[in-house]
Amino acid sequence: xxxxxPYYPKSGGSGGGGGFMASQGSQASPGGSAQRVANAPALRPxxxxxxxxxxxxxxxxxxxxxxxxxxxxxxxxxxEVLRVEPGDTNRRYGIEDxxxxxxxxxxxxxxxxxxxxxxxxxxxxxxxVGTLKVFNNKRSINAAHIRLVTDQHExxxxxLDVMATILQHRYGLTNNNTGNAAAPMTGSSTAAAYAHAGxxxxxxxxxxxxxxxxxxxxxxxxxxxxxPSMGNGGADVKTIVNGIKHLSNxxxxxxxLALDQLMEQGLIYNTADDTTYDLVE
Amino acid sequence: MSELLxxxxxxxxxxxxxxxxxxxxxxxLQPATSQGEIAILLxxxxxxxxxxxxxxxxxxxxxxxxxxTVESTALxxxxxxxxxxxxxxxxxxxxxxxxxxxxxxxxxxxPAQRT
Numbered sequence: 001x002x003x004x005x006p007y008y009p010k011s012g013g014s015g016g017g018g019g020f021m022a023s024q025g026s027q028a029s030p031g032g033s034a035q036r037v038a039n040a041p042a043l044r045p046x047x048x049x050x051x052x053x054x055x056x057x058x059x060x061x062x063x064x065x066x067x068x069x070x071x072x073x074x075x076x077x078x079x080e081v082l083r084v085e086p087g088d089t090n091r092r093y094g095i096e097d098x099x100x101x102x103x104x105x106x107x108x109x110x111x112x113x114x115x116x117x118x119x120x121x122x123x124x125x126x127x128x129v130g131t132l133k134v135f136n137n138k139r140s141i142n143a144a145h146i147r148l149v150t151d152q153h154e155x156x157x158x159x160l161d162v163m164a165t166i167l168q169h170r171y172g173l174t175n176n177n178t179g180n181a182a183a184p185m186t187g188s189s190t191a192a193a194y195a196h197a198g199x200x201x202x203x204x205x206x207x208x209x210x211x212x213x214x215x216x217x218x219x220x221x222x223x224x225x226x227x228p229s230m231g232n233g234g235a236d237v238k239t240i241v242n243g244i245k246h247l248s249n250x251x252x253x254x255x256x257l258a259l260d261q262l263m264e265q266g267l268i269y270n271t272a273d274d275t276t277y278d279l280v281e
Numbered sequence: 282m283s284e285l286l287x288x289x290x291x292x293x294x295x296x297x298x299x300x301x302x303x304x305x306x307x308x309x310l311q312p313a314t315s316q317g318e319i320a321i322l323l324x325x326x327x328x329x330x331x332x333x334x335x336x337x338x339x340x341x342x343x344x345x346x347x348x349x350t351v352e353s354t355a356l357x358x359x360x361x362x363x364x365x366x367x368x369x370x371x372x373x374x375x376x377x378x379x380x381x382x383x384x385x386x387x388x389x390x391x392p393a394q395r396t
Contacts, residue, residue, distance in 0.1 A: 050389050080363075098289050098304055099390050123363070152344075152365040156377035163386055 043074045043129065045161040048100035051075070051132055051139060065132050070169055074131055075141070078149060078158040079104075081124045091117060093146070095126070104128055104141040117146060125149040127158075172218075216250040217258045221267060224279045234271040234278030286392050287348060291378050292328025295354045305347050305357065306365070306374045307332075312341040320359070322347070325375035332359045344369040 046067070054065040054072055065072040079095035090107045106117065120126060130143040149155065210221045223243045224235060235243070241255055250258070259277060262268045268277045287302040295303075311321035313334045320332045320341065332347060335358060342364040349357035381390040 047389055049392060052393065053388075096286055098287060099392050101286060152369055153373060156374045159377040159381050159390070162389065163380055166386065166389065 043076055044070075044072060045158060045165055046072075046075045046077050047159075047162055048077065048079065048095070048097050048102045050099075050162075051077075051102060051141070052100050054132065054139075056134065068166070068169060072132060074129060074144075076127065076129045076158075077141075078125065078127050078155050081120060081122055081126055083122060084120065093120070093126070093143075095128070102139060102141060104130065104143045104146070106130075106143040106146050119148055120146065125152070125155060127154065216244060216248040216255055217262055217267075219244040219248050220255070220258055220262060220277075221279060224268065224277065234276045236276045240277065288382070288391055289346075289378050290382060291326040291375055292324035292330065292354075293326055294382060295328075295330070295351050295357075298351045299353065300351065302348065302350050302360070303357075305349060306369075306371065306378065307345055307347060308369075308371060309341045309343055309345055314339060314341070323371075325371045325378055327371075330355050330357060332357050334359050336361060340364070343367040344371075 044067070050067055051065075054067050056065050077097060079097040082094040082096055082101070085092040085094075087108075090105050093104045093106065095102060095104055108117070125148070127147050127149055128141060128143045129145040130141045133140055133142050210218045210225075213221065220240055223240055237256065237259065240259070241252055244250075244255070248255075259268065263270070263277075266280055268279055270276060271278045287304050288298075289304045289306065290298060291305070305322070306325045307322035309320060310323050310329065313320035313332070316334055316337045318334050320334065321329065322332050322345075323329050332349060333352075333356065339362050341362060344365040344367065346363040346365055347357070347359045348361045348363075349359045351357055380386060
């Protein structure tokens, strides 16, 4: 079967789709921070500058990185090779993409040595899939897959992919919520193009923490998160319904069902009684 | 930091980068082959400029990316050239370059300032 997207590798790492596809349909999930990790994009297009600025929870090599509050799992980027340092078991590439420089280390096996890696030299443009690591306060990429870029349009495609993913995290998927986040990327794109389903006159400020949720689940979580006065004991059902009814077409029964589902996912919990809810921190 | 690190911009942004190093995606209207010669370049947003070659000898394909120092809005000094072949959509390139330089994305694409 041919690869529908030739810009992403067919094998290796977690290739096969970028920020658009990897963020779809992640509705059923465990609760709390585990859910945020579980629903983070599996493969995120990034720039080296983003990797340099990524937040690191504890600073040790095993803790997770995050970008804009979204955990970073696997990453993909397009960059130019500045230098190649061959080794017995791995090959280290110094790469730059006009936003920054970083090292990428790729462990060798028989197939990789004979394949693309043999043709990667100084000045080559490459696509890398891997993870971000830190050692001795120095960040580097552990490359699971590296290949030559043969179509120069891929350099610009990657920039657009990065920006589209940023907007997706910032504003959510498009209105039809089908994951077809390929809304036309024009210079005049606005947040309205990325609003969730709901009254078209509203542009919801979507928290990146809840961006993966559908309506009214996301609206309920954002209401609880955005009303700190509810922190002592949470909010009862009537207050939640009144708080989101101008943003949602859902009726009371649908909101009650959404509350039950959010409880099952571990995002909210009962506080004072069975009809009062608050967010899990 | 590598001397090759420079933001990608287009012609309309040149005035903001006078004296600084940038990368420009261009169509070569009139090539130059040796040091000191002037090449005529069409930038991704259809602005035409001149590029003075520093490298001793180059071979310019129809589309190139130049690493250069901006002398003025009409003249750059070319440090190095990366050939991009003979089939490149300047429209696609310019869309990516323009958007990546918008304020909402600048933090993700601008290199760290040298200290």
